[in-house]
Amino acid sequence: MAQVKAQLNSLRMSPRKVRAVVNLVKGKDALRAIEQLEFAIKRASGPLIKLIHSALANAENNFGMVKENLFIKEFYVDEGMKLKRYRPKAFGRAGEIQKKTSHVKLVLEERVAGLKAKNQPKETEHTHDHNHDDHDHDHEHNHEHQAKPKTDRPEIKTELGKKGTGVKKKFFQRKVV
Numbered sequence: 001m002a003q004v005k006a007q008l009n010s011l012r013m014s015p016r017k018v019r020a021v022v023n024l025v026k027g028k029d030a031l032r033a034i035e036q037l038e039f040a041i042k043r044a045s046g047p048l049i050k051l052i053h054s055a056l057a058n059a060e061n062n063f064g065m066v067k068e069n070l071f072i073k074e075f076y077v078d079e080g081m082k083l084k085r086y087r088p089k090a091f092g093r094a095g096e097i098q099k100k101t102s103h104v105k106l107v108l109e110e111r112v113a114g115l116k117a118k119n120q121p122k123e124t125e126h127t128h129d130h131n132h133d134d135h136d137h138d139h140e141h142n143h144e145h146q147a148k149p150k151t152d153r154p155e156i157k158t159e160l161g162k163k164g165t166g167v168k169k170k171f172f173q174r175k176v177v
Contacts, residue, residue: 002063003073004108006055010080011047014100018044018077022104030056030070030108048104055108060117069115074107 021044025033034052037045059065080101089095
């Protein structure tokens with residue numbers, strides 16, 4: 001079984017908070033994990049989504065794997081270095097604050113071994129040749145296609161209700177127009 005690895009070092013978030021989000025998606029399909037993280041209301045979900053996208057891109061581009069076939073085999077968070085800061089406390093003392101960082105490691109593996117991506121269809125090349133003498137004719141032909149309006153939707157005109165111009169002026173409006 002082929003494995004794809006990706007890691008995120010020195011994420012400025014405490015490992016305990018990141019682990020809470022990582023435990024939601026361990027063992028799930030990679031694409032399903034991204035969907036679940038998008039709806040998680042945790043700050044750690046953003047960098048973790050980027051990490052999974054990075055691992056999927058590595059799998060597709062470097063190993064030719066299919067991203068629908070990949071699942072999260074290992075997803076763990078280690079403690080990184082601590083930034084030490086100080087804050088004044090009572091009686092002239094200084095209290096230490098530790099700003100913690102996390103190292104996140106991700107390993108993706110294939111559900112079905114050896115499933116490779118089919119060859120991507122190549123972009124079609126421009127087949128007919130242009131002669132410099134015939135350019136005037138080509139330009140006339142192209143202008144006909146560009147003259148058509150691109151929107152088929154009817155034009156919608158909306159007017160906001162006009163406010164009265166009376167002597168009384170409202171200082172406080174409950175509804176914004």
